[in-house]
Amino acid sequence: MPRLLDRIDNPADLEGLTKQELEQLAAEIRQELVATVSANGGHLASNLGVVELTIALHRVFDSPRDKIIWDVGHQSYVHKLLTGRRQSFASLRQHGGLSGFTCRTESEHDPFGAGHASTSISAALGMAIARDLSGDNYHVVAVIGDGAITGGMALEALNQTGHLGSRICVVLNDNGMSISPTVGGLAKLLSRVRFDYRYRWAEEESKRVLASLPLGKRIWQLGQWLRRGFKGLIMPTVLWEELGFTYIGPIDGHNIGELEIALTQARDFCSKPAFVHVITTKGKGYQPAEGDAIYFHGVSAKSTTNDKTLTYSEVFAQTVLRLAREDPRLVAITPAMPEGNCLSIVEAEFPQRVFDVGICEQHAVTFAAGLATQGFKPIVAIYSTFLQRAFDQLIHDVCLQDMPVVFAIDRSGIVGEDGKTHQGTFDISYLMLIPNLIIAAPKDENELQHLLYTAVKSKHPMAIRYPRGSGLGVELDPVLHEIPIGKGEILRHGGDTAILAIGTTVAPALEAARELASNGIEATVVNARFAKPLDTELIIGLTRDIKRLVTVEENALSGGFGNSVVDLLQQLGISDIRVKSIGIPDEFVEQGSQALLRAKYGLDAEGITRGVLELFPNRQCRKQGFAYK
Numbered sequence: 317m318p319r320l321l322d323r324i325d326n327p328a329d330l331e332g333l334t335k336q337e338l339e340q341l342a343a344e345i346r347q348e349l350v351a352t353v354s355a356n357g358g359h360l361a362s363n364l365g366v367v368e369l370t371i372a373l374h375r376v377f378d379s380p381r382d383k384i385i386w387d388v389g390h391q392s393y394v395h396k397l398l399t400g401r402r403q404s405f406a407s408l409r410q411h412g413g414l415s416g417f418t419c420r421t422e423s424e425h426d427p428f429g430a431g432h433a434s435t436s437i438s439a440a441l442g443m444a445i446a447r448d449l450s451g452d453n454y455h456v457v458a459v460i461g462d463g464a465i466t467g468g469m470a471l472e473a474l475n476q477t478g479h480l481g482s483r484i485c486v487v488l489n490d491n492g493m494s495i496s497p498t499v500g501g502l503a504k505l506l507s508r509v510r511f512d513y514r515y516r517w518a519e520e521e522s523k524r525v526l527a528s529l530p531l532g533k534r535i536w537q538l539g540q541w542l543r544r545g546f547k548g549l550i551m552p553t554v555l556w557e558e559l560g561f562t563y564i565g566p567i568d569g570h571n572i573g574e575l576e577i578a579l580t581q582a583r584d585f586c587s588k589p590a591f592v593h594v595i596t597t598k599g600k601g602y603q604p605a606e607g608d609a610i611y612f613h614g615v616s617a618k619s620t621t622n623d624k625t626l627t628y629s630e631v632f633a634q635t636v637l638r639l640a641r642e643d644p645r646l647v648a649i650t651p652a653m654p655e656g657n658c659l660s661i662v663e664a665e666f667p668q669r670v671f672d673v674g675i676c677e678q679h680a681v682t683f684a685a686g687l688a689t690q691g692f693k694p695i696v697a698i699y700s701t702f703l704q705r706a707f708d709q710l711i712h713d714v715c716l717q718d719m720p721v722v723f724a725i726d727r728s729g730i731v732g733e734d735g736k737t738h739q740g741t742f743d744i745s746y747l748m749l750i751p752n753l754i755i756a757a758p759k760d761e762n763e764l765q766h767l768l769y770t771a772v773k774s775k776h777p778m779a780i781r782y783p784r785g786s787g788l789g790v791e792l793d794p795v796l797h798e799i800p801i802g803k804g805e806i807l808r809h810g811g812d813t814a815i816l817a818i819g820t821t822v823a824p825a826l827e828a829a830r831e832l833a834s835n836g837i838e839a840t841v842v843n844a845r846f847a848k849p850l851d852t853e854l855i856i857g858l859t860r861d862i863k864r865l866v867t868v869e870e871n872a873l874s875g876g877f878g879n880s881v882v883d884l885l886q887q888l889g890i891s892d893i894r895v896k897s898i899g900i901p902d903e904f905v906e907q908g909s910q911a912l913l914r915a916k917y918g919l920d921a922e923g924i925t926r927g928v929l930e931l932f933p934n935r936q937c938r939k940q941g942f943a944y945k
């Protein structure tokens with residue numbers, strides 16, 4: 317039977333569909349989501365939860381004239397399917413394919429690109445003000461989850477929206493989950509509404525439960541429900557109304573009819589900001605995802621290998637666990653990523669000393685600074701791309717006051733299919749300019765544990781960057797030791813050239829050196845370990861005899877490790893050295909597998925060999941399969 321979905325080329329095609337047809341369409345969309353995400357990886361549970369909401373939004377609002385802004389953008393797959401991207405949907409998250417987030421260059425139906433959380437209400441308000449100033453009258457809708465709405469920016473934007481009274485519609489997609497369960501006071505308030513809502517809808521079930529209880533227990537239970545139900549009904553309305561919004565809800569987010577009534581109300585009858593509170597179930601309609609929404613929040617593409625090598629994140633968390641057992645003052649902080657960075661294993665043993673602060677990177681950093689003032693040893697585990705949010709907190713609250721806070725920067729360098737918004741290719745550059753901060757990157761997972769130990773012992777702020785994915789599979793030393801700050805190591809000696817590599821690039825640099833040797837070029841390979849402070853002594857020593865130097869880093873060239881080495885040579889007045897720096901040029905890195913992108917930027921063994929050969933213009937490598945020219 318032909319699918320209804322195949323007839324939807326733009327939102328206008330949704331008009332005139334019957335209730336049954338809409339339900340069939342929702343089921344077909346779910347099948348499409350499961351099939352594509354199983355093959356390509358991506359955010360499954362979040363998208364399954366917004367199928368009906370997306371259909372209703374596109375039936376009530378007139379996109380692209382009306383602006384629908386998806387916060388984070390990870391739940392925009394259904395929106396993509398309904399806005400002319402169905403035929404390219406199989407390319408989701410592939411190199412050159414559809415983005416896994418919203419993207420202005422991809423479609424006129426994506427009025428604002430995203431990837432990082434909590435930006436939608438600010439962007440919506442900006443568009444609404446622009447509309448009003450230019451005398452236009454389209455609608456602006458921000459769709460935000462209960463996780464993202466706890467982010468500082470979202471709260472700042474709500475505050476200003478209420479103040480200005482601008483006509484925007486905020487749709488809260490409330491499923492009780494961020495990636496893990498949403499944390500905080502606001503989350504508790506929302507959960508009361510959900511409880512009340514479910515209570516009302518499950519009245520029959522409640523009566524059955526009550527009937528089964530003895531009289532005393534029955535009265536107590538009824539009291540609990542009434543108290544919570546009353547608060548649940550009054551509190552959220554008051555909160556949003558006091559902020560200046562007209563509150564509509566709570567609405568069953570899987571009932572298209574109900575959703576359409578609420579959204580139409582918000583569209584037609586509210587002259588001031590409207591807040592539509594929609595209750596959804598993450599993973600809806602696909603049992604495995606409904607049952608384990610955390611696992612199915614973001615899934616990887618089906619793997620053909622059975623790689624049991626520990627990931628860097630796992631080694632990080634295991635090391636934190638060891639250190640936490642020894643030191644009661646060690647605490648760990650995560651802005652909403654306890655699963656991704658594996659701190660959940662530490663939390664299981666030390667629930668009092670692991671803090672999920674919500675999607676609040678800025679707060680996470682200053683919260684750590686506060687802990688450090690009282691002699692605690694905070695480790696802030698944060699993805700490279702999200703630490704960008706906390707730049708001022710890093711400078712003003714941590715480094716300026718020389719607080720001994722440890723930054724465990726996960727997903728540094730190239731992250732792969734999440735693409736431009738998530739690549740961790742800037743951290744060395746934006747950290748390099750901050751005084752007092754030590755910046756390190758391990759060559760493998762064993763060195764990661766020693767660097768973490770070193771950082772915890774340090775009296776200064778220290779950042780350790782490590783990549784997404786598996787380690788190299790090396791042995792983990794049973795005893796941890798400190799690594800001298802600012803000291804690199806020479807892994808291989810050769811008199812023709814020196815390759816100074818940092819982090820993930822050390823292993824391919826060694827491979828490149830072996831390849832070069834088989835072609836008559838002997839290379840010294842240095843594991844720099846620290847981007848700051850640099851190992852000045854080692855670099856001066858090298859440049860006495862070696863006049864060709866190559867730096868390699870999985871970071872932007874601008875302001876990165878290589879730049880810093882060149883600066884050092886200049887300051888030392890060493891001018892008889894030819895330097896070639898390999899890294900990311902001045903561009904945003906597209907989506908694609910890590911291997912593909914590393915090859916593209918010359919960060920694999922072949923690329924490094926090619927880079928070295930540029931300093932030896934008359935030489936070529938002969939090995940087959942290595943295309944150096």
Ligand SMILES: Cc1ncc(C[n+]2csc(CCOP(=O)(O)OP(=O)(O)O)c2C)c(N)n1
Pocket residue numbers: 362365388390391431432433460461462463464465489491493494495598651652653675677702705
């Ligand atoms: C600034 C920032 N920090 C962390 C993340 C990682 N992240 C992606 S989605 C997500 C959870 C969002 O939860 P919610 O808004 O409730 O949406 P849901 O997936 O539950 O629909 C998180 C923490 C991010 N994208 N941006």
